[in-house]
Amino acid sequence: MEHYKVGEIAEKIGVNIETLRYYEKIKIMPKPKRMESRYRIYDELDLKRLLFIKRAKELGFTLKEIKELLNIKIESTATCGDVKHLAENKLTDIEERIKDLKSIKNVLVKLVNQCVCEELSTDECPILEVIDPKTKSLKGGDTI
Template sequence: MGSYKIGKLAEAAGVGRDTIRYYERTGLLPAPGRTAAGYRLYSDGDLERLNFIRASQELGFTLEQARQLLTLKASDTATAAAVLAITLDKVREAETRVRKLTEIRDVLQDLADNCPREAPVSDCNIIAFLAEKRRPKK
C-alpha cells in the first residue's frame, strides 16, 4: 500500500494541492493521517477516490453528484438503479446543452454565411444582429 504526501498525491491525481484541501474541507476526501512532523499522509484509497471524483467531473457530474455516487459506491444496500437515476439526469442535462449549442452554432453559421465580406463594418450583418439582439427574460 502506497502512502503519499499532499504534493505527490496531487501529482498522481492530476489536481492541485488546494483542490485536495478543499475536498477534505467539504468531506469529499476523508481527513488523512499525519506524520510525526504533521504532514498529511494519504493512501492508495485516497488516490482512487480522487481519480473517481475527477472521472465524474470529466463526465459533467457536479461535486455533489460525485459525492452521491461515492456514497452509493460505498453502500452495501444501494442498487445500480440509484446510480442510473443520477446518470440519466446528467444525460438529460447534456441533451439540453447540446440542443442549445446546436442552436447557437446554426445562428453563427447563418451569420457567417451571410456576411458581406468586403463591405464596411457598418454594413456587417453580424454587428447588426448583435446590436439588435435582446436578452430573453429569465
C-alpha cells in the same frame, strides 16, 4: 501499501495541493491519516478516489453529485430499495448523457469525414439539430 505526501499525490493526479485541502474541507475526501509531523498521508484508495473525482468533474458532474455517487453504497440509513431507486435515477441521467454525446459525436464525425464546412450556409449549423427538444430537463429531481 503505497503512500504519498500531499505534494506527491497532487503531482500524480495533476491538481493543486490547495485543491486537496479544499476537498477535505468540503468532505468529498475523507480526513487522511497524519504522520507525527502532522503531514497528511494518502494511499492508493485516495488516489483512485481522486482520479474518479477528477474525471467525473470533466464529465459534467458537480462535486455534490460526485459525493453522492461515491456514497451510494455507504448510505446505511437508507434501505437497499431506496439506494436502488436512487441509483436507477443516476443511471437514467447517465444514459441520456451518453445518448446526447453520441449525437454530438455523429455530427462531428460527419464534419470530419465529409469536411462539409464550406458547403453549409452560415445559418444552418448541423450541431444544433442534435438535441431533442422533447427531452425534459430532469433538474430538481431525486438525489442520492
